Amino acid sequence: xxxxxxxxxxxxxxxxxxxxxxxxxxxxHRSVSWYQQTPGQGLQFLFEYFSETQRNKGNFxxxxxxxxxxxxxxxxxxxxxxxxxxxxxxxxxSLETGERYEQYFGPGTRLTVT
Amino acid sequence: AQSVTQLGxxxxxxxxxxxxxxxxxxxxxxxxxxxxxxxPNQGLQLLLKYTTGATLVKGINGFEAEFKKSETSFHLTKxxxxxxxxxxxxCAAPVGNNRLAFGKxxxxxxxx
Numbered sequence: 370x371x372x373x374x375x376x377x378x379x380x381x382x383x384x385x386x387x388x389x390x391x392x393x394x395x396x397x398h399r400s401v402s403w404y405q406q407t408p409g410q411g412l413q414f415l416f417e418y419f420s421e422t423q424r425n426k427g428n429f430x431x432x433x434x435x436x437x438x439x440x441x442x443x444x445x446x447x448x449x450x451x452x453x454x455x456x457x458x459x460x461x462x463s464l465e466t467g468e469r470y471e472q473y474f475g476p477g478t479r480l481t482v483t
Numbered sequence: 484a485q486s487v488t489q490l491g492x493x494x495x496x497x498x499x500x501x502x503x504x505x506x507x508x509x510x511x512x513x514x515x516x517x518x519x520x521x522x523p524n525q526g527l528q529l530l531l532k533y534t535t536g537a538t539l540v541k542g543i544n545g546f547e548a549e550f551k552k553s554e555t556s557f558h559l560t561k562x563x564x565x566x567x568x569x570x571x572x573x574c575a576a577p578v579g580n581n582r583l584a585f586g587k588x589x590x591x592x593x594x595x
Contacts, residue, residue, distance in 0.1 A: 472583065477526050
């Protein structure tokens with residue numbers, strides 16, 4: 370089975386712009402979670418989608434949003450980019466929603482905001 | 484509230500020596516715990532998971548971890564380090580459906 374794929378892998382944007390990142394989960398997986406990874410804050414949970422519904426949300430401003438499509442693919446959007454949004458954004462898929470299900474991560478999208 | 488605690492950022496180990504990475508969890512954490520590894524410029528790869536049952540869990544690449552409820556610990560070990568083990572390792576616990584709280588990570592350096 371193919372793993373979790375994320376596009377693009379690298380992105381450079383300017384402050385004030387917006388960006389959309391894409392994630393395709395493992396075939397058959399219905400849950401997609403997003404995380405932000407920075408050297409200072411480590412790995413932080415953004416949100417989780419299951420059956421096209423946001424089930425869980427982390428402590429991030431409203432500029433961060435996401436959605437999930439009927440084929441379980443997910444996108445996250447960041448509007449009005451700030452320098453502090455520079456990070457590695459990781460997507461993870463899971464078979465179902467629940468604490469006991471392990472998450473499988475994609476390679477990430479490296480976002481640089483200048 | 485921090486759910487898992489990893490002590491120490493960088494861990495240096497000689498090739499062939501024991502690798503020991505410590506993780507302690509909050510007592511309120513459900514009985515599911517995970518270790519992930521991240522190689523440079525890559526995502527996280529699941530090393531092993533504890534989901535009740537046997538307290539000694541074996542994972543990939545020769546790693547194992549022991550769940551000790553009395554010590555609220557889930558330390559990761561490998562008897563003999565290999566150069567390919569150089570990576571960053573994260574302990575994680577669920578704090579909601581498909582929501583993981585990660586430790587700060589340990590950067591492992593293997594010295595030849």
